[in-house]
Amino acid sequence: VKFALVDLQLPDRKANREHTGGFGSFMQADGVFGGIISRLKSSLINLPVLSFAYTAAMLRERGHESCVYRNAPLADADIIIIASSMHSHAHEVAFARDQKQLFPKARVGFYGPFAQTKPEFFEQDADFIIGGELESAIEAFLAGEHEFSGTIDFGTVRNLARLPMPDWEGFPVAEFSYFPMLHRRPFLPMQSTRGCSFNCDFCPYMVSQTKLFRRRDPIDVVDEMERNVRLYGMRSFLFRDICFTLNKKHSAAIASEMLHRGLDLEWGCETRLDCLTPELIDLMVKAGLRGINLGIESVSNDILNGVGKKNPEIEHQEAIIGILKQRGIRVNAFYMLGLPGDTAESMQRTIDYACRLNTQGAQFCVTTPFPGTPLYETQKDQLITTDFREFTEYRPVVDIGTATPKEVSLAHARAYRQFYLRWDWIRRYALSTTLRLIANAVPASCQPPAAPPVGRVENLSGSRHAES
Numbered sequence: 160v161k162f163a164l165v166d167l168q169l170p171d172r173k174a175n176r177e178h179t180g181g182f183g184s185f186m187q188a189d190g191v192f193g194g195i196i197s198r199l200k201s202s203l204i205n206l207p208v209l210s211f212a213y214t215a216a217m218l219r220e221r222g223h224e225s226c227v228y229r230n231a232p233l234a235d236a237d238i239i240i241i242a243s244s245m246h247s248h249a250h251e252v253a254f255a256r257d258q259k260q261l262f263p264k265a266r267v268g269f270y271g272p273f274a275q276t277k278p279e280f281f282e283q284d285a286d287f288i289i290g291g292e293l294e295s296a297i298e299a300f301l302a303g304e305h306e307f308s309g310t311i312d313f314g315t316v317r318n319l320a321r322l323p324m325p326d327w328e329g330f331p332v333a334e335f336s337y338f339p340m341l342h343r344r345p346f347l348p349m350q351s352t353r354g355c356s357f358n359c360d361f362c363p364y365m366v367s368q369t370k371l372f373r374r375r376d377p378i379d380v381v382d383e384m385e386r387n388v389r390l391y392g393m394r395s396f397l398f399r400d401i402c403f404t405l406n407k408k409h410s411a412a413i414a415s416e417m418l419h420r421g422l423d424l425e426w427g428c429e430t431r432l433d434c435l436t437p438e439l440i441d442l443m444v445k446a447g448l449r450g451i452n453l454g455i456e457s458v459s460n461d462i463l464n465g466v467g468k469k470n471p472e473i474e475h476q477e478a479i480i481g482i483l484k485q486r487g488i489r490v491n492a493f494y495m496l497g498l499p500g501d502t503a504e505s506m507q508r509t510i511d512y513a514c515r516l517n518t519q520g521a522q523f524c525v526t527t528p529f530p531g532t533p534l535y536e537t538q539k540d541q542l543i544t545t546d547f548r549e550f551t552e553y554r555p556v557v558d559i560g561t562a563t564p565k566e567v568s569l570a571h572a573r574a575y576r577q578f579y580l581r582w583d584w585i586r587r588y589a590l591s592t593t594l595r596l597i598a599n600a601v602p603a604s605c606q607p608p609a610a611p612p613v614g615r616v617e618n619l620s621g622s623r624h625a626e627s
């Protein structure tokens with residue numbers, strides 16, 4: 160069977176379908192300065208849909224063909240799986256309609272949490288909709304349990320050891336980047352765990368990955384790193400685990416194994432402040448950790464408690480961030496404005512706190528309820544729009560009552576200005592970021608490889624490369 164895996168690239172907007180738990184993100188901050196920052200981020204961060212690389216490997220192992228499409232015209236295929244997103248769903252549906260006309264015999268359908276939770280936007284133009292984790296649906300197909308028709312939902316992959324290593328053949332590897340956190344390229348995403356037992360009410364990742372925490376054998380994870388270096392010349396990677404240090408022994412075992420094998424790789428991860436200790440930070444830094452995404456969300460634990468999250472005390476937060484900065488780690492902190500209970504005053508306190516922490520990066524999102532989350536259930540009667548193209552996390556879509564949508568909008572635009580146009584930030588980060596920006600413009604193929612690659616991707620449209 161021939162499969163087409165589609166991560167549609169649109170000329171006027173970047174859907175980033177790997178972000179935000181598979182709902183996608185569309186960087187579009189308000190205000191002149193916010194607009195510049197979001198446009199920069201949008202062009203410098205380029206992540207592929209990781210599940211497509213797992214799917215390609217699973218299909219190839221069993222003798223099926225698969226091709227990954229981003230913007231090229233589609234060749235003939237029996238099964239066309241389109242990654243869905245929340246704000247670009249209308250484009251994806253129009254694309255599906257065209258494909259059905261061009262290839263009447265093909266089965267065309269969607270995958271992703273938005274198609275899963277809002278099938279009414281897709282089903283008229285779809286032969287199937289896949290919910291849960293894509294790989295569990297592929298496993299079930301390979302076991303003869305379905306034929307890509309109707310609603311397909313086999314939940315999560317319970318045992319990650321059953322998955323083969325992601326197959327990046329045919330992906331435009333040289334285009335992938337995660338700048339400014341990670342500087343070296345070629346860059347690839349990796350994953351060592353799925354799920355998160357913290358299960359916060361607003362977390363979009365819970366819709367498909369759920370609170371069921373699963374992890375791969377650290378040895379297999381480091382084997383994959385070595386393979387990526389050998390095949391694709393990988394020099395940096397980001398763990399796409401939603402909370403990489405949730406199990407500290409697991410992350411320490413990976414770092415120790417990397418050190419044991421002498422790998423020279425730059426890498427980043429995402430986690431929570433209460434899942435880090437000074438010892439773990441030091442070990443990970445020795446193993447090449449250079450950047451970290453941290454979900455801080457709000458300065459107020461009372462407000463966070465209302466959405467099922469609890470941060471450690473402010474002193475502890477500041478101490479951990481101080482250690483990370485001392486060790487030279489590029490810290491990118493996430494904040495949410497317009498949480499239930501937020502007021503104009505509490506949002507300003509969060510912005511002031513972000514300035515005080517003075518991390519290299521700060522991302523301010525407007526709190527957005529994602530379908531399928533408990534927050535969506537609580538807020539669905541407070542929505543000020545049901546046009547999901549507006550659910551970008553950059554515009555208020557809910558009237559939270561304690562602050563008006565206009566106040567949330569103004570706070571959001573002000574946040575970027577106040578954070579980045581500050582002497583402390585400019586002095587500490589602006590020059591180095593600009594120099595790195597220039598260096599980052601050098602194509603990945605011109606950067607020195609981490610090790611002599613055996614079968615490097617040369618032709619981005621799908622060359623074959625040898626694996627020794």
Ligand code: SF4
Nearest residue numbers: 355357358359362401
């Ligand atoms: S801790 Fe982070 S990854 Fe885990 S559920 Fe909460 S927001 Fe999601």
